[in-house]
Amino acid sequence: MSSVESPDRAAAEAAGGRHPFLVALGERVRTLRARRGMTRKAVAQAADVSERHLANLEYGTGNASILVLLQVAQALRCSLAELLGDVTTATPEGLMIRELLEGRSEAELRRARRALDALFGGGSAEDAARRSRIALIGLRGAGKSTLGQRLAEDLGFAFIELSREIEKFAGCAISEIHNLYGAPAYRRYERRALEEAIQIYPEVVIATPGGIVSDATNFNLLLSHCTTIWLQADPADHMARVAAQGDLRPMAASKEAMEDLRRILDGRRAFYAKADLSFDTSAWGHDVNAAFEALRQRVREHLGRKDPAT
Structure with a gap:
């Protein structure tokens, strides 16, 4: 031997x-x-x-x-x-595309995804429509509902919470969708609600569920049709805000809630980072007014909209 x-x-x-x-x-x-x-x-x-x-x-x-x-x-x-971890594709073309992408940096992969999206998704007309739909992403407690509603009012846009639209489609609460039909059914309702929001509202601010990034199809749909903003916050702020709402999902059954929350954030961070903008709501502490003013300025600058206050 x-x-x-x-x-x-x-x-x-x-x-x-x-x-x-x-x-x-x-x-x-x-x-x-x-x-x-x-x-x-x-x-x-x-x-x-x-x-x-x-x-x-x-x-x-x-x-x-x-x-x-x-x-x-x-x-x-x-x-x-x-x-x-096996991403082998079943067709020659798929295999060749895989080889072209092998070893590319995250920035290069992002450019490739956007190029493919432009090729298959609608081009410049859709780009213009995308700028007038704003989707807020991030974990629960980041301020998506509070800041999103104020941002919509400031811009003169409609405001929707996608979770509420999902419940309308399903005819029951989010927790019941998971308990009765399972996660795959929830993702189907999520996709239907998002597709309808995109079709109905040319100008809208959408507060999305924190886990929307977990489904590649739904997240791609969001990125293709909306200007996305990742509302960030320190884990402690996330926990405190969710607790203040009387809801510890999805950490309620865990004795190590903060550790679970950090791991969820770590697992989703790379996907949240695909957003067009990121905004740290913890930087303003408990001053919601200051956080909103900073956010509205960032958004108006990104969209090329003149601030009526100036």
Whole structure:
């Protein structure tokens, strides 16, 4: 037998005896779970596996069967390929596109996505319409409803909360949609509500649900048709504002609410960062008026609108 150590074995020893593939798989599971805003317990229940088994998988110490991985992928509402990290495409053209994108920076990928969107999505006429639809994205407690309504009034636009429109389509509360029909049905209602808002309102400010970035189809639709603004806040401010509203979703069942919130934010940060603008609402503390004045100036400058106050 050769005394030369294999690269896989060397990598596994460097990772504390864990195989690097399993370590990477576990990290993807944690990232996807955070992006969906789901606790480990919720994913374990949805996947019909023990919480301990899921924890082992997340930390790269569990060698799960392909069926367990499929159950976890379904619970996380993603493909098995996404969970495994395999983005191999099924057609020659798809494979060639993949090769062109391989190794590109985030900035280059963004330009590629926008070029494809312009090619397939409508061109300059849609660009003009996009500027008069403003969508606020971010976690609960960022100020989307409070600042969004005031921004709409300032611009003379309509204002809608997409969550309320989703409930109208479903005929029940958001929590009941998830409990009765599951997350896939919720995403379908979310897409229908967003499509209708885009069709009906040429000038609108939309306060979106925090998890809209978790669905690539819905988020692409939003980016294509709206000027997006990421309302940011410190995790402590997010928590305090949501608690003040009497609602701790999606952290209510967790004993480590702040840790869960930070992980959700970390899992979604790269997607929120796709917004056209970002605005930190924590910079003004509890002064809502000051935060709004700063936001309205940023938005008017971006849209090229003259401030009537000047």
